[in-house]
Amino acid sequence: EDHQATFQEVMKEASPFNFLLTKVTGIPAEFNNKLSVHIKDILSVEMGELVESAQFNFMHDIPWLMEQYPAEHRSKPLLIVHGEERQGKVTLHEGAQNFPNITMCQAKLDMIYGTHHSKMMLLLYTNGLRVVIHTANLIEQDWYQKTQGVWISPLFPKLDKSQMSSDGITGDSITHFKKDLVEYLTMYKSFSLLRWKQHILQHDFTSAKVFLVASVPGRHTGESKNKWGHMKVRKVLGKQGPQASFVKNWSVAGQFSSVGSLGADQSKYLCGEWLQSMLSAKGVGTLYAAKDVTIKTLKLIFPSKENVRTSLEGYPAGASIPYNIQNARKQQYFHAFLHKWKADKRGRSRASPHIKTYALLSPDSKNAAWFMVTSANMSKAAWGTLEKNGNQLMIRSYEIGVMFLPEYFVDGGEQFSLVEDQSTEATPYFPIPWDVPLEPYTKADRPWVWDIPYTDKPDSHGNAWIPG
Numbered sequence: 205e206d207h208q209a210t211f212q213e214v215m216k217e218a219s220p221f222n223f224l225l226t227k228v229t230g231i232p233a234e235f236n237n238k239l240s241v242h243i244k245d246i247l248s249v250e251m252g253e254l255v256e257s258a259q260f261n262f263m264h265d266i267p268w269l270m271e272q273y274p275a276e277h278r279s280k281p282l283l284i285v286h287g288e289e290r291q292g293k294v295t296l297h298e299g300a301q302n303f304p305n306i307t308m309c310q311a312k313l314d315m316i317y318g319t320h321h322s323k324m325m326l327l328l329y330t331n332g333l334r335v336v337i338h339t340a341n342l343i344e345q346d347w348y349q350k351t352q353g354v355w356i357s358p359l360f361p362k363l364d365k366s367q368m369s370s371d372g373i374t375g376d377s378i379t380h381f382k383k384d385l386v387e388y389l390t391m392y393k394s395f396s397l398l399r400w401k402q403h404i405l406q407h408d409f410t411s412a413k414v415f416l417v418a419s420v421p422g423r424h425t426g427e428s429k430n431k432w433g434h435m436k437v438r439k440v441l442g443k444q445g446p447q448a449s450f451v452k453n454w455s456v457a458g459q460f461s462s463v464g465s466l467g468a469d470q471s472k473y474l475c476g477e478w479l480q481s482m483l484s485a486k487g488v489g490t491l492y493a494a495k496d497v498t499i500k501t502l503k504l505i506f507p508s509k510e511n512v513r514t515s516l517e518g519y520p521a522g523a524s525i526p527y528n529i530q531n532a533r534k535q536q537y538f539h540a541f542l543h544k545w546k547a548d549k550r551g552r553s554r555a556s557p558h559i560k561t562y563a564l565l566s567p568d569s570k571n572a573a574w575f576m577v578t579s580a581n582m583s584k585a586a587w588g589t590l591e592k593n594g595n596q597l598m599i600r601s602y603e604i605g606v607m608f609l610p611e612y613f614v615d616g617g618e619q620f621s622l623v624e625d626q627s628t629e630a631t632p633y634f635p636i637p638w639d640v641p642l643e644p645y646t647k648a649d650r651p652w653v654w655d656i657p658y659t660d661k662p663d664s665h666g667n668a669w670i671p672g
């Protein structure tokens with residue numbers, strides 16, 4: 205349908221998962237009317253009358269961001285949570301100097317090479333509080349012609365004083381989303397976030413059905429080892445995940461827009477540690493020993509050179525896909541797991557992916573036992589790496605995402621349907637961004653690498669790519 209869906213219609217259709225994609229300029233209207241939002245929609249008065257907000261991100265173009273708020277919200281207090289240092293911090297503060305309503309919060313980055321990668325909006329309204337966890341930087345380019353993911357929480361109503369207890373967390377959900385979000389904010393040890401911690405404590409999060417999966421920099425031991433990164437996933441799946449018997453022979457799908465150094469061979473980190481967490485299930489630690497992992501067990505989705513060349517943005521889309529040749533050369537084994545970016549169902553095959561999503565897929569790819577959307581790319585910095593004989597999880601960056609488990613949306617639910625016309629009440633359709641079945645790279649395909657030239661074939665704008 206070509207009519208412009210109102211935001212209320214979009215949110216009604218999005219329920220109960222509230223997992224949407226950002227609107228893309230230059231694709232048929234129908235694909236922007238279905239489960240799609242622009243940043244102006246998220247910040248609109250239709251969502252609620254804003255009192256104050258906080259914008260956690262990696263990149264902030266503050267004058268542009270202020271334009272995305274409706275005029276009546278532009279004077280409300282705004283907290284910018286970033287990880288900029290040195291000149292980056294100076295430039296960021298310059299962008300904010302004309303806006304007296306803006307306060308800055310510099311997240312401490314104690315681990316070298318770490319980034320403040322988390323992308324989250326905290327929106328306090330006169331009638332409640334909303335959390336938005338997404339994958340887009342606060343720059344125009346990220347909301348123009350890319351595929352980005354957005355989870356918009358239900359409106360969390362204010363708790364009245366009588367419901368507040370002096371100790372512990374009241375008004376939490378069975379997924380402990382509120383407690384986990386409070387713990388995440390506490391790790392910043394920042395005065396300006398203390399205020400937001402109070403706002404969150406004063407609201408009723410019982411309607412939050414997702415699990416929070418976040419990362420904070422540090423060397424986490426003891427109980428904290430399982431609070432963050434891939435070890436949080438291992439804990440949640442081991443306790444509340446699918447039954448191991450039900451998901452035997454299922455595959456982990458990982459889709460991301462950047463890749464770190466994963467080590468000399470797959471048995472170390474990719475399959476020996478990270479995949480073991482993603483394959484965790486109830487009733488058994490993990491499903492496969494590292495040595496038994498095949499390309500059937502792990503399906504990775506990462507833009508090929510052709511995906512980038514033919515994308516709406518052309519080769520410049522590759523400026524947001526920072527996979528360097530130095531790492532690519534060292535981990536050829538990684539390329540055996542790769543699949544193309546393809547999203548015909550959502551009209552986004554040419555909207556270069558900046559979204560990051562993970563799932564456990566049935567052998568026929570028609571069902572998923574869980575789904576995750578997060579800021580975390582395929583890297584040790586984001587997910588953490590076990591040290592000291594597995595007693596310590598070292599994480600370099602801040603990351604944040606949400607995980608959807610069927611039984612928290614449907615009583616006794618075991619799986620989501622990924623094929624809309626095969627969904628049932630017991631197996632609700634989950635609107636994943638990419639097409640299934642996944643399409644493996646051909647022999648001729650190469651993963652996009654951003655720091656080498658491409659002059660053989662022009663991109664969709666007729667240009668070559670000759671990096672710095």
Ligand SMILES: O=C(O)c1ccc([N+](=O)[O-])cc1C(=O)O
Nearest residue numbers: 262319321341461462524526581
């Ligand atoms: O856009 C970002 O927030 C971002 C920043 C840095 C890196 N990196 O250094 O690999 C990746 C991303 C990404 O999200 O892909």
